[in-house]
Amino acid sequence: MDNTSGVGVIDKAALVLDALEAGPTTLxxxxxxxxxxxxxxxxxxxxxxxHRLVARDMQGRFxxxxxxxELASAAGEDRLIAAAGPILMQLRDATGESAQIFxxxxxxxxxxxxxxxxxxxxDTIPVGTQLSMKAGSAAQILVAWEDHxxxxxxLNNARFTPTVLAGVRxxxxxxxxxxxxxxxxxxxxxxxxxxxxxxxxxxxxxxxxRLTRQxxxxxxxxxxxxxxxxxxxxxxxxx
Amino acid sequence: MDNTSGVGVIDKAALVLDALEAGPTTLxxxxxxxxxxxxxxxxxxxxxxxHRLVARDMQGRFxxxxxxxELASAAGEDRLIAAAGPILMQLRDATGESAQIFxxxxxxxxxxxxxxxxxxxxDTIPVGTQLSMKAGSAAQILVAWEDHxxxxxxLNNARFTPTVLAGVRxxxxxxxxxxxxxxxxxxxxxxxxxxxxxxxxxxxxxxxxRLTRQxxxxxxxxxxxxxxxxxxxxxxxxx
DNA sequence: TATTGGCGTCTCAATATCTGAGATGCAAGT
DNA sequence: ACTTGCATCTCAGATATTGAGACGCCAATA
Numbered sequence: 001m002d003n004t005s006g007v008g009v010i011d012k013a014a015l016v017l018d019a020l021e022a023g024p025t026t027l028x029x030x031x032x033x034x035x036x037x038x039x040x041x042x043x044x045x046x047x048x049x050x051h052r053l054v055a056r057d058m059q060g061r062f063x064x065x066x067x068x069x070e071l072a073s074a075a076g077e078d079r080l081i082a083a084a085g086p087i088l089m090q091l092r093d094a095t096g097e098s099a100q101i102f103x104x105x106x107x108x109x110x111x112x113x114x115x116x117x118x119x120x121x122x123d124t125i126p127v128g129t130q131l132s133m134k135a136g137s138a139a140q141i142l143v144a145w146e147d148h149x150x151x152x153x154x155l156n157n158a159r160f161t162p163t164v165l166a167g168v169r170x171x172x173x174x175x176x177x178x179x180x181x182x183x184x185x186x187x188x189x190x191x192x193x194x195x196x197x198x199x200x201x202x203x204x205x206x207x208x209x210r211l212t213r214q215x216x217x218x219x220x221x222x223x224x225x226x227x228x229x230x231x232x233x234x235x236x237x238x239x
Numbered sequence: 240m241d242n243t244s245g246v247g248v249i250d251k252a253a254l255v256l257d258a259l260e261a262g263p264t265t266l267x268x269x270x271x272x273x274x275x276x277x278x279x280x281x282x283x284x285x286x287x288x289x290h291r292l293v294a295r296d297m298q299g300r301f302x303x304x305x306x307x308x309e310l311a312s313a314a315g316e317d318r319l320i321a322a323a324g325p326i327l328m329q330l331r332d333a334t335g336e337s338a339q340i341f342x343x344x345x346x347x348x349x350x351x352x353x354x355x356x357x358x359x360x361x362d363t364i365p366v367g368t369q370l371s372m373k374a375g376s377a378a379q380i381l382v383a384w385e386d387h388x389x390x391x392x393x394l395n396n397a398r399f400t401p402t403v404l405a406g407v408r409x410x411x412x413x414x415x416x417x418x419x420x421x422x423x424x425x426x427x428x429x430x431x432x433x434x435x436x437x438x439x440x441x442x443x444x445x446x447x448x449r450l451t452r453q454x455x456x457x458x459x460x461x462x463x464x465x466x467x468x469x470x471x472x473x474x475x476x477x478x
Numbered sequence: 479t480a481t482t483g484g485c486g487t488c489t490c491a492a493t494a495t496c497t498g499a500g501a502t503g504c505a506a507g508t
Numbered sequence: 509a510c511t512t513g514c515a516t517c518t519c520a521g522a523t524a525t526t527g528a529g530a531c532g533c534c535a536a537t538a
Contacts, residue, residue, distance in 0.1 A: 004289075005285065005286035005287075005289035005290060006282060006285065006286055006289075007248060007282060007283060007286035007524085007525080008496085008523090008524060008525085009246060009248035009249060009495090009496075009524085009525085010248060010249075010252055010283065010286040010287065010289075010290065011286070011290075013249055013252070014290040014292070017310060020313075021309070021310060021313040022313075023313075024433060026514080026515090027514070027515060027516090028513085028514060028515085036497095036498095037497070037498045037499085038498080038514090038515085038516090039497075039498055039499085039500095039516080039517075039518090040496085040497060040498065042515070042516065042517090043245060043246060043496085043497090043517095044246060044249065046244065046245065046516095047244035047245055047246035047249040047250070048244075048249065050243075050244035050245075051244060051249065051250075051253040053253070055432065055433065055434040055436065056434050057433035057434055057435075058433070058434070058435060060515085063314070063432070063433045063434065064310055064311075064313055064314035064315075065314070066314070066432055066436065066438045068307055068310045068311045068314050069311040069314055069316050069342060069438070070260070070342070070343065070344055070345070071256060071260060071303055071307045071311070072303075072307045072308040072310070072311030072312075072316065073311075073342065073344050073349055073351075074259070074260040074261075074262075074303055074344065074345075075302070075303035075304065075305070075307050075308055076303075077308050077311065077316075078344075078349050078351065078366075078367050079367060081320070081351075081366060081367070082365065082366045082367025083367075085366070103308060103309070103312065104309065105309055105312050105313065105317075106309070106313075110312055110317050112312075112317065112320075126321065127317075127320060127321045127324070128317050128318060128320070128321025128322075193294065193302075193305055194263060194294065194296035194297070194302045195294040195295050195296055195297070195302065196296075196297060197294065197305065199305045199308070246495090246496080247494085247495060247496085247525085248495085248496085248524090248525075265485080265486090266485070266486060266487090267484080267485060267486085275526095275527095276526070276527045276528085277485090277486080277487090277527080278487080278488075278489090278526075278527055278528085278529095279525080279526060279527065281486070281487065281488090282525085282526090285487095299486085
């Protein structure tokens with residue numbers, strides 16, 4: 001796949017932002033990470049600072065800027081998080097299991113909202129937890145509809161296979177048994193953005209003993225419905 | 240103030256992202272909003288789509304892309320939200336009032352986390368609520384340390400004055416009485432990002448009868464402390 | 479049904495912007 | 509005191525970007 005957008009400066013700026021995703025980065029580190037010439041990186045980084053897409057920390061290192069959070073909020077993140085609470089609590093109560101929403105974060109998925117089953121044996125995933133993109137039903141959802149290159153990258157060293165992901169796309173939901181942690185089962189469904197692309201996964205998880213070896217059979221419908229409600233919550237603020 | 244960064248393409252791309260902050264936008268609307276030539280906007284928007292900073296909705300309109308949410312998460316937003324829960328609950332319990340965190344969103348401030356006083360008379364601000372940047376102690380905090388142009392813009396039509404903001408900068412906290420809503424008092428303190436810039440405001444709010452006409456006198460210390468804890472939560476993930 | 483207008487997309491000659499080698503300044507280390 | 513590494517800046521030259529105009533498509537209108 002062609003890796004350039006047709007606007008060289010934007011390609012380079014995207015490289016800088018990608019490099020900063022890992023955390024505070026000196027100019028020298030940015031030069032190494034992006035492969036660009038030092039004055040080029042310097043000029044682009046200062047331009048991004050000007051627009052608050054990047055900032056500098058107290059040691060002068062470059063960091064991702066607060067404008068990105070503003071834009072993320074405008075992209076609907078706040079509405080997703082606001083809608084998540086009631087919908088996850090409904091999902092928790094309907095299924096009797098803990099419910100979560102995950103977003104992709106590079107090679108990880110991050111829990112951005114959760115509603116925990118209050119008593120007894122339960123799978124606890126606090127907000128902020130980073131889990132692997134290589135295992136679990138939420139990872140399957142976040143990878144299944146990616147374009148070819150990102151799909152192949154997602155499958156590399158993953159606990160699931162292309163055949164499993166084909167099934168996910170066909171059924172519209174995913175299930176896993178003991179992929180992330182022995183004894184834990186989970187079911188997930190997609191949350192889609194305005195373009196129809198998958199931007200998050202809504203999930204329940206709990207012990208295999210309670211969820212059985214076919215947790216999707218019983219729970220897929222209510223989880224898919226939660227995904228649709230969340231998708232609508234994102235759209236509602238735009239039209 | 241010079242409004243260009245020195246890299247023209249990045250200036251133009253920032254104009255496009257700014258225009259999309261308002262919601263789904265056709266190419267024609269983007270051309271009007273940015274003042275750029277149609278093929279230029281088209282080319283830049285497609286380049287941003289390529290990098291997932293922008294997407295297209297089902298009607299072909301341009302929208303802000305999910306990569307922005309990923310980058311916002313990497314900028315610490317998730318860690319702030321994760322840390323917010325316990326810290327806001329501590330603040331609520333210590334002060335006996337509802338506690339919130341606000342981020343700036345253009346001409347608005349958005350509640351991104353809250354912990355509500357469970358009983359009796361209380362100020363309820365659900366997550367996702369958009370409040371004015373022209374009134375309230377959180378608005379004062381979000382404006383007080385801005386650069387000159389954004390400071391002047393923030394003061395335009397505001398319920399607070401330059402003298403009030405000078406006091407905010409000196410004391411490190413803000414208070415307001417009935418600015419946003421009659422009968423409601425609030426106190427706020429800054430949450431700072433890695434660069435030391437204010438990226439959010441942590442607040443309590445409640446009835447003037449309970450908070451008195453000098454709410455900062457009694458509560459400022461514990462709110463400033465909450466701001467420092469949240470600031471540290473953002474930094475901890477980076478070093 | 480035919481025509482018109484508006485919008486999105488594409489081309490490419492012209493030129494303005496961007497690039498990066500090299501210079502400079504500074505601070506930390508030896 | 510000297511050296512090294514890093515950040516910042518300059519500017520001649522190269523090339524990427526620009527935007528006028530063309531094209532295609534579709535919805536609205538006569």
